Amino acid sequence: MKLRIAVIPGDGIGKEVVAEGLKVLKKLEELSRVSFEFKEYPFGAEHYLKTGETLPDWAIEEFKKFDAIYFGAIGDPRVKPGILERGILLKMRFELDLYVNLRPVKLYHPRLTPLKGKNKIDIVFVRENTEGLYAGAGGFLRKGTPQEIAVQEMINTRFGVERVIRFAFEYAKRSGRKKVTLVDKANVLTYAHDLWERVFAEVSQEYDLETDHYYVDAMAMKMIRSPESFDVVVTPNMFGDILTDLGAEIVGGLGIAASGNINPETTGMFEPVHGSAPDIAGKRIANPLAAILSASMMLEYLNLEKESKWIEEAVKRAIAENKVTPDMNGNLKTYEVGDWVVKFLEVVA
Numbered sequence: 329m330k331l332r333i334a335v336i337p338g339d340g341i342g343k344e345v346v347a348e349g350l351k352v353l354k355k356l357e358e359l360s361r362v363s364f365e366f367k368e369y370p371f372g373a374e375h376y377l378k379t380g381e382t383l384p385d386w387a388i389e390e391f392k393k394f395d396a397i398y399f400g401a402i403g404d405p406r407v408k409p410g411i412l413e414r415g416i417l418l419k420m421r422f423e424l425d426l427y428v429n430l431r432p433v434k435l436y437h438p439r440l441t442p443l444k445g446k447n448k449i450d451i452v453f454v455r456e457n458t459e460g461l462y463a464g465a466g467g468f469l470r471k472g473t474p475q476e477i478a479v480q481e482m483i484n485t486r487f488g489v490e491r492v493i494r495f496a497f498e499y500a501k502r503s504g505r506k507k508v509t510l511v512d513k514a515n516v517l518t519y520a521h522d523l524w525e526r527v528f529a530e531v532s533q534e535y536d537l538e539t540d541h542y543y544v545d546a547m548a549m550k551m552i553r554s555p556e557s558f559d560v561v562v563t564p565n566m567f568g569d570i571l572t573d574l575g576a577e578i579v580g581g582l583g584i585a586a587s588g589n590i591n592p593e594t595t596g597m598f599e600p601v602h603g604s605a606p607d608i609a610g611k612r613i614a615n616p617l618a619a620i621l622s623a624s625m626m627l628e629y630l631n632l633e634k635e636s637k638w639i640e641e642a643v644k645r646a647i648a649e650n651k652v653t654p655d656m657n658g659n660l661k662t663y664e665v666g667d668w669v670v671k672f673l674e675v676v677a
């Protein structure tokens with residue numbers, strides 16, 4: 329089976345970690361019947377500074393013909409914040425209508441959590457990815473004056489809320505999980521999140537799954553106190569953004585946080601949660617495990633369950649044997665960690 333993957337390494341450590349992910353995928357070709365055709369795209373800060381182009385429409389059209397997109401990270405101190413995020417990352421999410429941001433929070437080894445006595449954390453966040461406070465609706469009144477008013481509107485459509493909640497239940501069912509938790513702030517956001525609660529109650533009727541509910545502030549507390557009590561969590565865009573950074577931190581940090589941007593009808597995009605990390609770019613100390621685990625998620629999404637698991641197992645071995653970068657208290661370089669994962673892949677495959 330040949331899979332066509334569009335690759336956007338991007339900026340900073342994005343390039344460094346994607347190289348390791350590709351190394352692992354290429355090894356997989358030797359070990360299984362899967363084969364890949366990779367096509368690399370240059371979009372990112374360098375390309376923008378040279379050409380003024382962020383992500384052209386033709387590229388979006390081209391991406392639609394791929395099986396998946398493998399993305400590193402974008403961002404550069406020389407480019408004003410927002411330009412690349414809106415021009416590339418958000419453009420891709422919106423144009424490809426990638427309404428689910430799937431972010432696992434999984435503890436691969438007890439030593440990775442700062443939480444005392446916690447050794448079982450396995451949560452999957454289903455973050456809404458195209459609406460909420462990220463829809464870009466709003467504007468300024470009397471901009472630049474002392475009376476300035478900046479309005480950022482939170483968009484919640486019945487259609488958008490229902491499809492992401494339904495995805496969460498379907499995902500839970502398909503992956504043998506037991507419970508779906510809704511996180512919102514309906515006690516304050518009395519219109520927007522009232523809609524979320526009503527739709528959640530409605531959709532949950534169709535599934536034989538346990539449900540529960542937390543307001544986002546209580547959730548932040550509960551994730552520290554008893555992270556083992558969560559399974560699948562569905563939440564609006566911004567809460568998902570914030571809670572998954574917290575989630576990353578309780579299982580080993582941004583260096584191993586993977587994600588998928590998904591719409592079952594279109595081409596999915598898989599990327600590490602972290603950004604381009606200009607502070608460590610070029611030092612060869614970036615942790616490639618988030619990017620490698622994102623590749624594993626990509627394969628799972630493409631129905632290559634077995635191959636996806638192999639990669640995850642290989643990563644687990646690398647962590648268990650401390651073949652990791654300094655952010656995880658190891659002393660290896662980025663490419664050395666990639667080499668070890670490849671070595672363990674040969675063992676587990």
Ligand code: ATP
Nearest residue numbers: 402403582583602603604605607608613614615655
């Ligand atoms: P962005 O705005 O693109 O999300 P950011 O400024 O939030 O970027 P990140 O790149 O997400 O920053 O990372 C924050 C910090 O965490 C980095 O500066 C870096 O020190 C650390 N970090 C992030 N990713 C990794 C990684 N893969 N390996 C090691 N350290 C990392």
Ligand code: MG
Nearest residue numbers: 573601602603
């Ligand atoms: Mg960030």
